[in-house]
Amino acid sequence: MTAPFDLNDDQVVVIIGTGAGGGVLANELAQKGVHVVALEAGGRHLPQDYINDEWDSFGQLAWLDARTTSGDWRVAKDFSGLPAWIVKAVGGTTTHWAGASLRFQDHEWKAATTYGPVQGANLLDWPIDPAEMAPYYDKAEDKLGVTRTGGRDGLPGNNNYKVFEAGAKALGYKQVHTGRMAINSADGDRVACKQTGFCFQGCKWGAKWSSAYTDIPQGEATGNLEVRDRAHVLKIEHDDSGRVTGVLYADADGNQHLQKARVVCVAGNSIESPRLLLNSASNMFPDGLANSSGQVGRNYMRHMTGSVYAMFDKPVKMWRGTTMAGIIQDESRHDPSRGFVGGYELETLALGLPFMAAFLDPGGWGREFTTALEGYENMAGMWIVGEDMPQETNRITLNHDVKDQYGLPAPNVHFDDHPNDVAMRNHAYGQGMAVYEAVGATRVFPTPPYPSTHNLGTNRMSENPRDGVVNKWGQTHDIANLFVSDGSQFTTGAAENPTLTIVALAIRQADHIAAELGRGTL
Amino acid sequence: MLEERQKLTRRTLLSRGVAAGAAFIVGTGFVTGRDAAWAMELEHLQPTTMATLIQMARDIYPHDHVADAFYAAAVKGYDDAERAPIIETGIAGLDAAAQGAGFASYLATGWERDRVDLLRAMEDSAFFQTVRGGLVTGLYNQKAVWPLFGYEGESYSKGGYIDRGFDDITWV
Numbered sequence: 116m117t118a119p120f121d122l123n124d125d126q127v128v129v130i131i132g133t134g135a136g137g138g139v140l141a142n143e144l145a146q147k148g149v150h151v152v153a154l155e156a157g158g159r160h161l162p163q164d165y166i167n168d169e170w171d172s173f174g175q176l177a178w179l180d181a182r183t184t185s186g187d188w189r190v191a192k193d194f195s196g197l198p199a200w201i202v203k204a205v206g207g208t209t210t211h212w213a214g215a216s217l218r219f220q221d222h223e224w225k226a227a228t229t230y231g232p233v234q235g236a237n238l239l240d241w242p243i244d245p246a247e248m249a250p251y252y253d254k255a256e257d258k259l260g261v262t263r264t265g266g267r268d269g270l271p272g273n274n275n276y277k278v279f280e281a282g283a284k285a286l287g288y289k290q291v292h293t294g295r296m297a298i299n300s301a302d303g304d305r306v307a308c309k310q311t312g313f314c315f316q317g318c319k320w321g322a323k324w325s326s327a328y329t330d331i332p333q334g335e336a337t338g339n340l341e342v343r344d345r346a347h348v349l350k351i352e353h354d355d356s357g358r359v360t361g362v363l364y365a366d367a368d369g370n371q372h373l374q375k376a377r378v379v380c381v382a383g384n385s386i387e388s389p390r391l392l393l394n395s396a397s398n399m400f401p402d403g404l405a406n407s408s409g410q411v412g413r414n415y416m417r418h419m420t421g422s423v424y425a426m427f428d429k430p431v432k433m434w435r436g437t438t439m440a441g442i443i444q445d446e447s448r449h450d451p452s453r454g455f456v457g458g459y460e461l462e463t464l465a466l467g468l469p470f471m472a473a474f475l476d477p478g479g480w481g482r483e484f485t486t487a488l489e490g491y492e493n494m495a496g497m498w499i500v501g502e503d504m505p506q507e508t509n510r511i512t513l514n515h516d517v518k519d520q521y522g523l524p525a526p527n528v529h530f531d532d533h534p535n536d537v538a539m540r541n542h543a544y545g546q547g548m549a550v551y552e553a554v555g556a557t558r559v560f561p562t563p564p565y566p567s568t569h570n571l572g573t574n575r576m577s578e579n580p581r582d583g584v585v586n587k588w589g590q591t592h593d594i595a596n597l598f599v600s601d602g603s604q605f606t607t608g609a610a611e612n613p614t615l616t617i618v619a620l621a622i623r624q625a626d627h628i629a630a631e632l633g634r635g636t637l
Numbered sequence: 638m639l640e641e642r643q644k645l646t647r648r649t650l651l652s653r654g655v656a657a658g659a660a661f662i663v664g665t666g667f668v669t670g671r672d673a674a675w676a677m678e679l680e681h682l683q684p685t686t687m688a689t690l691i692q693m694a695r696d697i698y699p700h701d702h703v704a705d706a707f708y709a710a711a712v713k714g715y716d717d718a719e720r721a722p723i724i725e726t727g728i729a730g731l732d733a734a735a736q737g738a739g740f741a742s743y744l745a746t747g748w749e750r751d752r753v754d755l756l757r758a759m760e761d762s763a764f765f766q767t768v769r770g771g772l773v774t775g776l777y778n779q780k781a782v783w784p785l786f787g788y789e790g791e792s793y794s795k796g797g798y799i800d801r802g803f804d805d806i807t808w809v
Contacts, residue, residue: 167791311797492787
């Protein structure tokens, strides 16, 4: 049952975005009896709608509103209008994610202390203790049904994993397995994985966790959550006391509405969330909402990424089965003797032929390129994901020369690699290629990063209001009833895929908001 | 593209055309493969321009096991009123470069190596990048091309690979 709340109901919590952060927060609050209106810019697509076709699915799900890029990252050259590969739909990027669900390592909550000063990096410790997060990680793993946690079995290894594992073991790696995945290895509330592939295109079986068909309908069933899809938030409004009072949004027909609110939670991913705060500038807040620190939009992180593909003299058929169920964790440790701080994970990855043509060597042509694709059936692949350094100059700004469909300035995404990112990527390329060469690769491809899927840090969490945008609860330092609920809160990025941590933070934030509402302090 | 059942028509076209390079026959309003395996009627582009564009497409992404018909399909969309002038200008430039290198035209070069040299010299141009970028989807997103690379496409309707070989390799 869907709860209809009035536009003038000023007691509701308004959540902007319905992905890993917003979708989970909406359900968790609804379960506690809090009235929630969730506004989602995209439409509602469910497993029966998802498409086993890379470009068709991209057209169905991807966020394709106007964006621009700058900086020395190759994405700015190869995909200048597409800095990120994220989703505009109910469920957000949880429709697209691969399901890798890893906890931060304890030391990664305290990167500044652990790593010490790194020139050009704006490192800071999270204002959260790893012990404080442990019970929320337990809850998040149970919610997502993460394999290899809570007594759940791992997924079986597919062909791509078998090659990866054999190479890893030949190299002496010890922490090698089919991952901790939010993809069922046995039938439960969701069915077991059918090894279909196309995890990135939305799981048609619903075997992978996505808020679109778990938390969102669960929240709606309470009668306390109303999700309005194709409701694109344009601006957050505030009163003379500086408290936020509601949000202005455009519906599917472009008609604008003002939804009043007692609390507003921003969860539009790390490009749109800071953009919305900046686009909500007013006479009282001329630099944007919650931006007294000047940190809104800064410290944009995207993880140090890259891929390694390799060709063999025999078929692999890497596209068969789970896209990312395979991991080597030995390199995720902090060990500066390798020439960089922080660490990285190596995870199996497969692309279909159409995306391989687009991403293997963007801009590449001629026989060097085409002989690679002709070996597609004999290819194995892995993705590199490591901690990148937060830099103040890597940031989301408003591009006043480019407007979106509502006439608002588009976001520009500026990113330059930090020398630590480059050193870590080169190390990871070396190790990734060695993994495959150990099992007889005839040719290897150290492949550049794709448009970002892990977008982090642009409204970062800090102990001191001077250093960041939100406190340890995701509450903005400047405005008590304005929260940030997505990966833009991340103080630092750690080496792990971020979704599990976003979910754990959302569960924790729901506890806090419900308690504060109960006390009458919000 | 003309359908298979129209092969007789293609044979008729062949008799009405002239050779363009080694692979193509062009005539008024059409270009066809010399083997008559495919044919394309044109409304906006000069037939020789289209033949050159198809050769250029193959030289950018050469796959010897992929027939010309797939390259022709990948660039057929340029035969429209809006884009044809850009293509005519670009191909004229390519032919001029070929003539500067001592060939009668781009299509008149014998070796792929010579054509690739001409393309390398213009690879930063908007024309080249438009054609190359369009081919990434125009060629590789043709479902009929996928089996030529071993790619199996969608699998949901077949129940995924859980019972169809997701872990069937034995060589590792």
